[in-house]
């Protein structure tokens with residue numbers, strides 16, 4: 001059984017971050033300490049960077065939304 005990395009533990013993952021199909025002799029975890037898939041480990045930095053970028057983008061988007069809402073509120077006064 002190979003343990004692959006998958007960041008969203010709550011989701012029913014079908015494909016691991018490395019592209020391997022899960023459920024057929026493979027399992028996933030969001031704990032890097034348990035990952036023993038060599039492809040996942042090789043891409044570890046890349047995967048972490050990709051998710052950090054996504055989170056930064058989401059946070060930036062939320063900030064834009066807050067600014068927009070504030071602008072709307074001000075224009076109603």
Ligand SMILES: [Zn+2]
Nearest residue numbers: 004018037040
């Ligand atoms: Zn993997």
